[in-house]
Amino acid sequence: MADSGDSKPFTINIPDGKLSLLNQKLSLATFPDTILEDDNDWSHGPPLPTMRRLVEYWRNGFDWKAAEARLNLIPQYTIPIDIDGCGTFNIHYLHVNKGAKNAIPLILVYGWPGSFFEMTKILGPLANGDGDEPVFEIIVPSLVGYGFSDGAKKSGFSCFKQAEMCHKLMLKLGFSEYAVQGGDWGMIITRIMANLYYPEHVKAAHINNSDECDPPSFFKNPIYWLQNQLRGPYTEAEKAGIKRTQRFLTEGYGYNLMHKHRPQTVGYSIVDSPVGLLGWILDKLQDWTDEYPWTDDEILTWVSIFWFSTSGPTASLRLYYESRRSSQEEKKKGFAWAKCPMGISHFPMDINVSPIVWARPTGNFVFERVHKSGGHFAAWEKPDILAGDLKDMFKKGGPVYGVVKGRDGY
Numbered sequence: 001m002a003d004s005g006d007s008k009p010f011t012i013n014i015p016d017g018k019l020s021l022l023n024q025k026l027s028l029a030t031f032p033d034t035i036l037e038d039d040n041d042w043s044h045g046p047p048l049p050t051m052r053r054l055v056e057y058w059r060n061g062f063d064w065k066a067a068e069a070r071l072n073l074i075p076q077y078t079i080p081i082d083i084d085g086c087g088t089f090n091i092h093y094l095h096v097n098k099g100a101k102n103a104i105p106l107i108l109v110y111g112w113p114g115s116f117f118e119m120t121k122i123l124g125p126l127a128n129g130d131g132d133e134p135v136f137e138i139i140v141p142s143l144v145g146y147g148f149s150d151g152a153k154k155s156g157f158s159c160f161k162q163a164e165m166c167h168k169l170m171l172k173l174g175f176s177e178y179a180v181q182g183g184d185w186g187m188i189i190t191r192i193m194a195n196l197y198y199p200e201h202v203k204a205a206h207i208n209n210s211d212e213c214d215p216p217s218f219f220k221n222p223i224y225w226l227q228n229q230l231r232g233p234y235t236e237a238e239k240a241g242i243k244r245t246q247r248f249l250t251e252g253y254g255y256n257l258m259h260k261h262r263p264q265t266v267g268y269s270i271v272d273s274p275v276g277l278l279g280w281i282l283d284k285l286q287d288w289t290d291e292y293p294w295t296d297d298e299i300l301t302w303v304s305i306f307w308f309s310t311s312g313p314t315a316s317l318r319l320y321y322e323s324r325r326s327s328q329e330e331k332k333k334g335f336a337w338a339k340c341p342m343g344i345s346h347f348p349m350d351i352n353v354s355p356i357v358w359a360r361p362t363g364n365f366v367f368e369r370v371h372k373s374g375g376h377f378a379a380w381e382k383p384d385i386l387a388g389d390l391k392d393m394f395k396k397g398g399p400v401y402g403v404v405k406g407r408d409g410y
Contacts, residue, residue: 006172010076010092010148012068014308019064022274022307026059029275046282054282055275057296067301074120078148081168083161091169092148092310094119094140097127103137104394104404105175107166111184112259112316113281114377115147115305116140122379125387134394136179141169143185145318151311158323159185160330163192167201177201177404181390183208183378185319191338194363198340203404206343206367206390208378209350210359221361228357237370241353248351252287255280259320267314270306277313278303288376290349335362341400343367343393345386347374366399367392 034048041047074094081091094116097103106126110118119140129135142149143162152161166189170178180202182190187207194205216224234242258266269276281303285294306313326334342363346356348371356368369389374382394400 007077007079010078011072012076012148014064014068018308023059025272025274026055029055029273031275042283042286046279046286051275051279051282054278054296054299058274058278058300062297062300062304064301064304067297067304071117071120071301074123079169079172081165081172083144083157083164083168086152086154086157086161089144089150089152089165091144091150091165092116092142093169094123094138095173096123096138096140097135098137100127100135100137103127103135105139105170105178106136106390107139107141107170107178107180108379109141109143109162109166109180109182109186109189110379111182111186111188112319113284113302113306114184114186115302115309116142117147117302117305118377119379122383122387125384126390129391132395133391136390139170139173139175141166143316143319145311145315146309147305148310151315152318152322156322157318158326158330159188159319160192160323160326160334162319163189163196163334167193167197171201177203179204179206179394179400179404181206181208184376187211188323191363192334194338194340194342195334195336198338202340204341204343204394204400205338205363206345206393208345208347208386209376210344210346210352210354210356211362215358216361224357224361227360228355231357234355237348237372238355241348241355244349244353245351252351255284256320259317260324261321263314263317263321267317270313274303274307277307281306285377288349288351289381290347290373290375292375292377292381337361338363340364341366341403343389343399344369345378345389346370347376347378347382348372349375350378351376 031048031052036044039047039049075096075098076094078090078092080088082088108119123138126136126138144157144165145151180190180193187209190205190207193202216228218225270280282299285299342365344356344359344365356370371385378386392398
């Protein structure tokens, strides 16, 4: 199992001219007024004092080159991938534990507003073990239109095409069998891969949030309906999760509708104004996490990757528009009940926090775990916990032990 000869080492190196232009744009920022009396009130979006502080730090304190140097400590590569009907894309990816003995091949997939950066804190916990734990050989691609991968130049590049890219990347790197894990769009892409490429290639899948689920229906899913009835009343934690999900759908879903229907409209703002981009992403970093103590450097590294991305930040929004317009045939195949063994980790401050039993009609869940804290960006907020779930799922005695072979037959 050797990497394709097309794979090339990659180093992030943003030119000084782009850094100077960013600084110039930040220096010309115009801020809106505010009618809120509490400087910590996020009900209208990121508070004005927070935005002023971050913009000033982005201009005169944040060291992108230092962040760049830290990122470049992680092995990175690019490789051309041919996507049916869409052409060839130069795909950027991280590759950690390359060639490690007995390591399980695992591709990690994120969503918006994430990037490969979101997965960097979980790499160490997944790559290392105490001898009894499974370890993983980890691939983290920059999705098409994200980070340092190419963006699509014509319409039609949906979540199904992203799944095709991820699969072809794994095959091209020499993995005929592998596991996949994802959250947000990564959850959807993971489900698609579990349907389309199981059992020949995808051997197991894990997600850290579920899609918008309704309670199991007696007419559609009588077995799961009965399970839901017999389990008794919902716990207080489950009631809180249902309430949070409803809040997201009624008060936090506007970004999704804009991306689905008018990505270009938002795109003009976030590609021209770094302040606009910061506000658009920061709102989600705060709202979708469980009181995570974001540092200014974390936020600005996160947002800067979008700003400096190969195709610009607008490209990442089009995934919503294109996926909504996928064919019914694609949706029928990609979102069928997944036979592939699946796991799910449930974090209470995610955006869709329905009871786990509601997710069961979507796939063959052999591993379920509910946590007491954590939010949408689990790989960033709770890397040790999420890695622990994956290790428990794949370890000896776990529900998918031995289903996927590593380079040395683990």
